[in-house]
Amino acid sequence: MALNELEEGVTHLGMLVDGLDGTPWLAAVLSYSLDSGVSIELPYIDHPDISQFEHVRQWAKAQATPSNMILQARDTDLSLFGCRWGGHTQQLMRGLAFMRLTVQEVVLAEQQGDLSEPLMVDRARSHMDGLAESTGLTAISSKHGYDEETGLIRSLHVDVESGEGLRWTQGDAEMTIDMTWQGHHSHPGLEVMESAVLTSRFPEPRPFEDHVAEHRKVSNLLAFLFGCPIGLRRHQVSDQRFARSMGDTKTYNPWVELISRATQPDRKMPPPTPQQLQQPLAHLAQIGAVGLSRWADRWEEWERVILPTSARLRRTGSTVEDIVLSSSLSLEAAGHLVGKVDGEEDTYTRRKIPSTSTYVLRVLADVGLDWSETAASLVGLARGVANNYNDIKHYDRGRFPDGVHSYLISRVSQVLVRLFLLKRIDESGALVEAYGKSYPFTQLKEAFAAQGKFLDVDGHFGPWPR
Known part of the structure; x- marks a missing residue:
């Protein structure tokens, strides 16, 4: 067996x-x-x-x-x-x-050929957190049969079939997200388990680590969309070196299980809760093949924005100060990418050069949402984020900021990084605009009122205006 x-x-x-x-x-x-x-x-x-x-x-x-x-x-x-x-x-x-x-x-299979050759595979696939939730794909469809006289359900017809998934390119790799399923029938019931898998394929067999690098780009995107850690949980590979015989001449390349030390930390991470996977910024189906390719193609350009927040998202139990520090590093990089915006001179230093609040203001202007329930102006909100970041970072600023203040700033700064990246993926801005009308964004702004806090034009916290 x-x-x-x-x-x-x-x-x-x-x-x-x-x-x-x-x-x-x-x-x-x-x-x-x-x-x-x-x-x-x-x-x-x-x-x-x-x-x-x-x-x-x-x-x-x-x-x-x-x-x-x-x-x-x-x-x-x-x-x-x-x-x-x-x-x-x-x-x-x-x-x-x-x-x-x-x-x-x-x-978990015997390889064929020379043992001295490194592991090179034609295809690799990963099971990861949030993949099914982010696509909305399913292999199961059902139809009920009703009794017209009583209105009761008299029959249930269930189809289980792997349909067309989501496909795009990442550099040299062809990427797909498909639904797989397994069925088990035993009296008195039928059990069907389905899951989403991400598959990569290069024109020629490549080291498994090359496949994982492409998979990791997708898991990082999901982490930004959901705002929580996303782990690579299982891997399988398919290649002729693990081929199996089907008689005298025919062979086939099955999917065989692979365990990698490179993704061992992912397997240790606690999985996201169902609540964490309920309300992403957007779904992969909305981003589409063009957006997914753009995310991978522009990875190096956006790396300074992605990595500080991505590393923080992978850590469970982070403090609000940790969130502020990592998000602010990303926001500074994002502000450089945005470039100059109208009115940013109000945030310059005494030497008339951009400050930390300048870069935050650029991202706020780029995202283009209404933050009036949190601060007197966008400049005030940008200064509030910058003040909190600098008060945490610099030794000579005295005591750490009020915990409530850091909590509110951490929520703003982290979602700003996520929205900036979403705007880069979806250049139409429609997905960011839709988030601006969503309940999660309303909740974020209502948190200021719930805590009785409001930022003035100088970025200082004061009482919520009644």
């Missing part, structure tokens, strides 16, 4: 094959944990008279191992890529030693 997942705390005993001529196979144990990923432990005798383990002794001496190996275990053969020496222990009196290896990527 094939193995479809590695469970935390479950070990797999097998024989380790290094693919080199003349070296004996070794007994080894594979283990997996959310903290340390996949590791291999193998016992050996560390004694010069025991030639069977001479190659392992050399691994320990050089603190290096063959990069790629196979573990032939009870359930399946596991292909190991990016194996690295992770330490060893030794019992001197007995000569018994244990070596530990870390593994960069594990494919």
